[in-house]
Amino acid sequence: SAVISQKPSRDICQRGTSLTIQCQVDSQVTMMFWYRQQPGQSLTLIATANQGSEATYESGFVIDKFPISRPNLTFSTLTVSNMSPEDSSIYLCSASGGTQDEKLFFGSGTQLSVL
């Protein structure tokens, strides 16, 4: 299993600013993912954070808006850039051990409110 620490747990931000969310895993993991969950909704995959290379984004999400870093096998960041009220969501970091261990472990989430 893996324990994921995500911070900040919540933030209130002004329109037009950026917020960087950090995700730290207590062990080396193969895959890391970032999800968004709008109020009362399901999880939508934003991107796969690839170690040492550019993230792979899902349809509807772009690097300029959601730049992602993954400098090593235990750490990743997601930045929400030039925020608008529509970006108000819970952002969740997750990790798996790879194809031999398909289940995901999740951080406790970052609740973002944009005014």
Place this chain on the structure above:
Amino acid sequence: SQQGEEDPQALSIQEGENATMNCSYKTSINNLQWYRQNSGRGLVHLILIRSNEREKHSGRLRVTLDTSKKSSSLLITASRAADTASYFCATGRYNTDKLIFGTGTRLQVFP
């Protein structure tokens, strides 16, 4: 959208009753998983069933999978107030580690 659908959207039961949630999906899958989420925070993995399995048990949880109908069900037996949460199915496909989550069922168990 490739997202799976779950029903019911919300379910309210008394302690001791059984709760059944259903999940339908659209594509071929390698596995199907169920997760639990308390109060809109991080999700916790409950159980995984592979595409060549039809039924799986874990404690008070029973999961079935019908790949011909592209559907799964999660049964929680003898529910407790502590089972109150949102439950999501998630599908895993071949050659990818990504999971696609369903719409979720909000379960309320009254003591």
